[in-house]
Amino acid sequence: MGYQFEMLKxxxxxxxxxxxxxxxNDMHGAFGLLEEGKVDMIAMGLTVTRDRQGLxxxxxxxxxxxxxxxxxxPENWRKMRTWDEIEDQLIRNPLELAGKxxxxxxxxxxxxxxxxxxxxxxxxxxxxxDHDRExxxxxxxxxxxxxxxxxxxxxxxxxxxxYYPNIDVNTALSFPQHVAxxxxxxxxxxxxxxxxxxxxxxxxxxxxxxxxxxxxxxRSVNIAQSEYHSIGGGKISQYDEIIRELSTVYDLDWRLVAxxxxxxxxxxxxxxxxxxxxxxxxxxxxxxxxxxxxxxxxPADQIRAGIQFLRWxxxxxxPEIDDPEERIRFVMASYNVGIAHIYDxxxxxxxxxxxxxxxxxxxxxxILNKSDPTYYRDSVVKYGYARGExxxxxxVEIFERYEHYKKVIEN
Numbered sequence: 269m270g271y272q273f274e275m276l277k278x279x280x281x282x283x284x285x286x287x288x289x290x291x292x293n294d295m296h297g298a299f300g301l302l303e304e305g306k307v308d309m310i311a312m313g314l315t316v317t318r319d320r321q322g323l324x325x326x327x328x329x330x331x332x333x334x335x336x337x338x339x340x341x342p343e344n345w346r347k348m349r350t351w352d353e354i355e356d357q358l359i360r361n362p363l364e365l366a367g368k369x370x371x372x373x374x375x376x377x378x379x380x381x382x383x384x385x386x387x388x389x390x391x392x393x394x395x396x397x398d399h400d401r402e403x404x405x406x407x408x409x410x411x412x413x414x415x416x417x418x419x420x421x422x423x424x425x426x427x428x429x430x431y432y433p434n435i436d437v438n439t440a441l442s443f444p445q446h447v448a449x450x451x452x453x454x455x456x457x458x459x460x461x462x463x464x465x466x467x468x469x470x471x472x473x474x475x476x477x478x479x480x481x482x483x484x485x486x487r488s489v490n491i492a493q494s495e496y497h498s499i500g501g502g503k504i505s506q507y508d509e510i511i512r513e514l515s516t517v518y519d520l521d522w523r524l525v526a527x528x529x530x531x532x533x534x535x536x537x538x539x540x541x542x543x544x545x546x547x548x549x550x551x552x553x554x555x556x557x558x559x560x561x562x563x564x565x566x567p568a569d570q571i572r573a574g575i576q577f578l579r580w581x582x583x584x585x586x587p588e589i590d591d592p593e594e595r596i597r598f599v600m601a602s603y604n605v606g607i608a609h610i611y612d613x614x615x616x617x618x619x620x621x622x623x624x625x626x627x628x629x630x631x632x633x634x635i636l637n638k639s640d641p642t643y644y645r646d647s648v649v650k651y652g653y654a655r656g657e658x659x660x661x662x663x664v665e666i667f668e669r670y671e672h673y674k675k676v677i678e679n
Contacts, residue, residue, distance in 0.1 A: 272311045274478045274544070275330070279465055293402050295375030299323055302452050309451050309458070315377050315421065316446040325453050327462045329446035330470070331479070333421040335381055337365075337439040338410050338428075345434065358436050359417075366391035370417040371406055374399045378419040381442055400641045404428060405653065408639055411435050412657075421447070423483055427542050431658065483542065504677060505535040507548070510568050518575050523673040525575060527666045528600065537567050549574025581607055589625045597627040597663055601635060605659040608651040609638060615648040627663070636660040 273289075280287035290307050292298055295314075301307045302324060315333070316326050342348065342357045359365060362385055372378035374397050386393040398406060406418040407425065411432035420428070425437035451459045469475050504526045505511070511529070515522035532550035533539045540546045544553055546563050547570040556562060559573035581602045582595070589595045602610045614624035616634035623630045637643045638656035645652075 271478065271483070271542075272313055275469070276311050278469065278474065278478075279462065282465055283461075297375075302450065305452070308455075309449055309462070311449045313421070313447050314450055316448050317377055317380075319380070320377075320450070323453070324450035325455065325459050326446075326448040326450050327459060328466050329448045330466060331423065331447050332444045333423050333447055334440050334444050335378060335419055335442040336422045336425050336437045337370075337441055338407050338418045338420050338425055339416065339436050339439070340410055340413065341434050341436050358439070360439055362439075362441060363389050363391075365389070365393050365417075367394070368417060369394040369396060369415070370419065371396045371398050371401075371409070371415045372419050373397075373401065373403050373406060376403065376419075382419065385441060402653075404655075405639055407432065407435065408655070408657070427483060431655075504673060505529070507535065507567055507571065510571055514568070514572050514575050518579050520575065520578065521670075521679060523677055523679065524596070524666070524670045525571075525578075527669040527673060528578075528603070529571070529574075530669060531662060531666050537570060549577075551577065578603060586625075591626070594625065594627050597667070598631070600666055601627065601632075601659050601663050604662045605635070605654050605656070606651075609635065609654045609656075609659075612644075612649045612651050612654075613638065615650075616643060616646060619646070619648050632660055632663065 276287055276289075290301060292301070295312065298307075298310050298312060302310055310324065313330075314320065314326070315335075316329065320326070337359060339359055341354055345354050348354055359368075365382075365385065366389060370382055370393055372382065372395065379395050379397055382393050382395045386395075401409065403418070403420050403424060406415065407420060407428045409415045410418055411434055419441060420437070422437065422440075425435075429435055429437050449462060451462070504523070507529070508522075508526070511525050512522040515525045529535060529548050532545075533548050535548065537548045539550070540563070541550060545551060546553070546556070547561075547565070548567055549570050551559075551561070551570070551573060553562075555577055556565075556573060559576050561569050561573040565573075578599055581599050584607055585595060585598055585602075589598055598610060601613075610631070613631045613634040617631045618624040620634070622633070634643060635654070635656045636659075638649075638654040643649065644654070
């Protein structure tokens, strides 16, 4: 995830070497790559355990976490009058896991912890090892009602809770545990060098900034409602004139751009997301660099860069998407999830007899379901899993708000 990547990049810069990443979600496979000498280090935020210490040498810890139960709040939890009403329907005592079905990702330590817990409580916990889904996908499955329970590291669970407020992550299943990187056993020179760097890095303001950006940032909590959301005083935001001027240059309805900005940042230019996107338009650093902006750029430059990126996306879409209203929906979806996943969605639509040139009730269905192995493992899919529900809702909410803006604000 982004937190580990930023630390790795800082370490590589410190060593003055090029960072080469091998991306894998297979933890067992990662240990094999390390043992075979195909990688120098595992930087997956591994929890330190005695069993794993028999396989690798761990660095000094980066952070502490604990394993927590991820469960769904009652269906009508928002209408309940007191928190106690919600609490009464949640598992708070691990004893209550007796007889329950809990799904965990293959290769994690969660199954081991549940087995120990079952022994401690003297009863059976039905542990299902999921070979297809990662921790975040299992959290999504809990939120959507596909499964009842999973287990995750607390810091990961809390980030995902911001996407899915209907889940609860407050029941601890373990004591605090260290999270660290791992090197091949006997590679003391690298381990000691990493250790020395981590000790210094953890004392730095950069370390606190990166941690807060990914786990305590404003984007990861409900951003306060913008004072302009109700269109008080005939304005959408304090940036109306800038948005209007720049949108006109690029032939976009400025109210649509304003709806996008509200969706991304609630008009707060200082927001940084847990994956590193920043500013009013929530541009990823690599994209922002292309358009000459960074976190210090003024709002006008951020908006200009975001609009230019929208136009770039539009130019990448095939001319067969010729309905203007459908095309702009494809653009917005691509802005959120990346155009590669949209190409996958179009291929899936075509394969299943839907129109690949229509977003609404056609391609949107396949993007919505791109977290389902049935679809993201289809032979026509080139770019794998995506959190499609987020993208689907992203487009719906932007255009619902846009319709509202059109009714109350002149173009």
